[in-house]
Amino acid sequence: MTASNNVHEVAIAATTLAATSEAFELRATASMQNPVNYSVISSPLGASEKVTVEIWNEASNAWQVFNREGAPVELTENNDWLGLDAVSLRVRFVKTVTAAAVGVALVRPRSLV
Numbered sequence: 001m002t003a004s005n006n007v008h009e010v011a012i013a014a015t016t017l018a019a020t021s022e023a024f025e026l027r028a029t030a031s032m033q034n035p036v037n038y039s040v041i042s043s044p045l046g047a048s049e050k051v052t053v054e055i056w057n058e059a060s061n062a063w064q065v066f067n068r069e070g071a072p073v074e075l076t077e078n079n080d081w082l083g084l085d086a087v088s089l090r091v092r093f094v095k096t097v098t099a100a101a102v103g104v105a106l107v108r109p110r111s112l113v
């Protein structure tokens with residue numbers, strides 16, 4: 001299936017092994033009035049399996065767990081979709097070992113002006 005308005009990028013190919021994606025740059029806006037929305041989608045995860053979102057911290061020159069409202073931002077069992085709306089971040093995804101092959105995709109707008 002081809003989506004005309006979005007690009008689906010494989011961040012982590014389906015595997016049972018632990019994996020870390022490359023970095024992705026997220027932009028808050030495409031123009032002054034148009035916020036950019038991203039989606040992160042994983043294959044179904046089992047109990048205690050997760051995909052953690054990490055952000056690049058320029059101040060410490062290191063990756064750190066992305067926390068929102070005091071909790072890590074993660075994809076988990078029964079929570080395999082995440083929206084990242086109007087944020088400017090450099091992110092990567094860290095997947096634990098899984099019983100079944102799990103992949104992660106980042107969905108973004110096809111064209112950013």
